[in-house]
Amino acid sequence: MFEIDKEFIKKFQINKNANDFEVVFRYYAPRIKSLLIKGGADVAQAEDVMHDTMINVWEKLHMYNADKGSFSAWIYTIARNNRIDLLRKKSSKPYTDINEIEIASENDDGQVIAEKKSISLHVKNAINLLPIKQRKVIELSFMNDMTQDEIASKLEIPIGTVKSRMRLAYQKMKDNLKEVVA
């Protein structure tokens, strides 16, 4: 399968042409939809949020900074925020995420919050090194969009155990990635 690598993204950012965007769309659109459906969205909602996410990708492409993280992480963050927005559509109060503050100040280096070193290459190994029980809570949280309470119910374990598995998993990943995470 064609892999979207750093060079491709760099070229895409510079040229911003429809052909490259179609490659990005074909790769990420089904993944975003699958993520959303796993998280409980129906097919129509997943299609809508995927569309919103890809529109954001096109319109905010110049804001992606490869030094801050991987393109997949950037797209994941946009999809995550659009999903949160979908959940709050019924709410009278819009939700502001820290990413929007960052986007609002794209030319201001004073409060750039993201880590500058690329950690993408090491993350996959760090996830794979986790014990199965810890990886499971991470997947349920990130892929199935479950709160700690929901994970506790699904796995029939106390919420304290969910928290401690998450804590251990994060700590382990942090230790495994200490060379690249400040």
Place this chain on the structure above:
Amino acid sequence: MKNHPDLSTLLAYSSGTLRTPFALLVSSHIEKCHECSGLYNLGHEIGGKLIEEIETSDVEESDYSIFLEKLDKESKKNKINDKGYDFNRKSLIPGVLQPYIGQDLEDIKWSFLAFGIKKCQVKVGDGEDNLLTLLKIKSNKKIPEHGHTGSELTLVLQGSFDDEHGSYKVGDIAEHNGESKHQPFVSSKEDCICIISTDGPLIFNNYLANKLQSFIRI
């Protein structure tokens, strides 16, 4: 900054599964904390890697031409409406909280809670649970000792307070859960202003404070 959210809370925030009031406080802390912003980004890298590995065979392919039509319409619409909230980056109030509580601590409308303590509650979404409570507490004032039936996050916006677990200054987060009790007291010369999110009522050791719990609503 010495006091951070628990790693499990930070991870839940990265995955987007924290309730809004908690997410806003964690987000506020991350704005000022380099260490937690690095971990938050690590969380997104986890999400990014998992999205690359996700199984897509059972997902119907999307029509790219339909998407392009929508992109064209939305782009035109966004050019007209593209004016977001105007954040004040010099404010002591973190950016994510500004749409809810304003840009100046002086503008908060306080009401009396107890001697030396004022409160202000802010709705951050629909439903009774989507509340943040601001407290303004006089120097040297003690809050009655209490335990928790759920989680409690406290973010310091001005001044400082101490409790049995540590000393908390501007930007610090104090996180407590059902197992912990504490009795915060204001250690700064100026009033301490903090903002709190809870997902269960507090249990005060003091009989009167417990009776007032339903009124206090924290």
